[in-house]
Amino acid sequence: xxxxxxxRRIAITGASSGIGEATALAxxxxxxxxxxxxxxxxxxxELKGRIEGDGxxxxxxxxxxxxxxxxxHFIHASHEAMGxxxxxxxxxxxxxxxxxxxxxxxxxxxxxxxxLLGLLYSTQAALPLLRHADGSDIVNVSSVAGxxxxxxxxxxxxxxxxxxGFSEALRKEVGSAGIRVTCVEPGFVDTELQGHNENPxxxxxxxxxxxxIGEVLTAEDIARAIVYVVSQPQRVSIxxxxxxxxxxxx
Ligand SMILES: NC(=O)c1ccc[n+]([C@@H]2O[C@H](COP(=O)([O-])OP(=O)(O)OC[C@H]3O[C@@H](n4cnc5c(N)ncnc54)[C@H](OP(=O)(O)O)[C@@H]3O)[C@@H](O)[C@H]2O)c1
Numbered sequence: 001x002x003x004x005x006x007x008r009r010i011a012i013t014g015a016s017s018g019i020g021e022a023t024a025l026a027x028x029x030x031x032x033x034x035x036x037x038x039x040x041x042x043x044x045x046e047l048k049g050r051i052e053g054d055g056x057x058x059x060x061x062x063x064x065x066x067x068x069x070x071x072x073h074f075i076h077a078s079h080e081a082m083g084x085x086x087x088x089x090x091x092x093x094x095x096x097x098x099x100x101x102x103x104x105x106x107x108x109x110x111x112x113x114x115x116l117l118g119l120l121y122s123t124q125a126a127l128p129l130l131r132h133a134d135g136s137d138i139v140n141v142s143s144v145a146g147x148x149x150x151x152x153x154x155x156x157x158x159x160x161x162x163x164x165g166f167s168e169a170l171r172k173e174v175g176s177a178g179i180r181v182t183c184v185e186p187g188f189v190d191t192e193l194q195g196h197n198e199n200p201x202x203x204x205x206x207x208x209x210x211x212x213i214g215e216v217l218t219a220e221d222i223a224r225a226i227v228y229v230v231s232q233p234q235r236v237s238i239x240x241x242x243x244x245x246x247x248x249x250x
Contacts, residue, residue: 003031004231009082010137011035011075013065013122014092016043018191019141022219023089026227028056035078037063038092057082065092065118066110075125085129087137087230090119090163095145095156095193097202108155115159120166127174135178135234139226140167144187144242148250152202160185171239180237182229187244189217214247 010027014020016038024034028051036044036058044060051058059081063074079085093115096107123138130136145153146160164183171181194206210216222243229238 003029004227006031008032008086008230009035009078009084010087010089010230011037011078011085011122011126012089012091013037013063013074013118014141015047016040018193019186019189019219019222020089020091021047022223023091023226024058025051026220026223027230028058029054030227030231032087033057033082034059035074035082036060037065037074037078039064065122066113068117068121071118071121072125075122075129079129084132085126085136086132086134087139088122088126088130089139089141089226090122091139091141092118093141093143093159093193094196095143097152097156097197097206098199099152100154103155111155111159115156116162116166119163123170127179130174130179131177133178135180137180137182137230138167138170138174139182139184139229141222142167142183142185144185144244144248144250146183146185147242150250152205168239171237175237178234180234182238183240184222184226184229185240185242186217186222187248188213189219189222191219212247212249213245216245216248217243 010032012024015024015036041062048058048060063070065071140163142163143160145157146164149157167183225241
């Protein structure tokens with residue numbers, strides 16, 4: 001049976017866990033070849049094995065998107081391994097929360113470097129390869145935090161607000177070349193993301209939020225939305241998808 005993404009060749013950053021991993025699996029099930037990028041190469045190899053075991057096609061490429069040459073290499077190696085490039089899912093991200101006063105500024109740099117600069121480096125490398133007659137996609141994973149700001153989230157808000165603004169400007173820059181740009185903005189998704197926070201006040205606030213929401217989203221919920229976006233006919237450009245768990249108010 002033909003899949004909705006047959007013959008599409010998609011590079012995905014942050015594919016070693018969470019939303020990126022689920023998106024790679026979902027896209028491969030729909031017939032896409034996927035290039036898996038992240039720092040944890042062992043996780044990528046394991047995922048590639050699962051995809052190939054299900055009859056799909058995948059290439060695992062270690063990348064640190066904060067390193068410009070590494071990000072460029074990931075894009076070019078993806079293009080070479082898959083024989084072309086039809087899409088880039090800019091999904092790699094980190095969320096290290098806490099008040100501005102007294103914050104560890106290394107965490108600010110990490111968020112800016114991954115969530116903003118990593119996305120910019122990958123996008124710039126991909127653009128010339130995405131300019132082709134069949135049309136192509138860039139999907140940038142922002143967040144509800146790119147739309148709603150809250151105390152303790154200021155720098156994460158800054159980065160995700162940046163992704164929203166960048167996506168809209170880029171859409172206007174490259175739409176005439178047949179490159180669609182979509183910003184996906186998830187609410188609370190059950191992944192490893194929250195677990196990188198060590199501040200006990202932040203950890204408690206995250207758990208309280210999870211309790212208030214009730215049933216949070218799964219990575220597969222976001223993956224389905226990304227597949228939906230990329231599998232539309234070329235005339236259809238879904239510019240934004242904001243997805244909250246039903247019980248999430250803010
Ligand atoms: N979970 C949520 O509630 C939620 C809500 C809204 C938006 N988001 C966004 O969704 C995206 C995916 O996050 P997730 O929830 O799936 O969390 P996750 O499971 O922690 O995944 C984050 C991914 O980013 C990768 N990554 C981090 N730093 C990297 C670097 N320097 N170079 C390359 N890859 C890097 C990680 O891989 P390695 O560590 O192996 O490099 C991992 O694969 C992020 O942009 C996040 O901001 C998540």
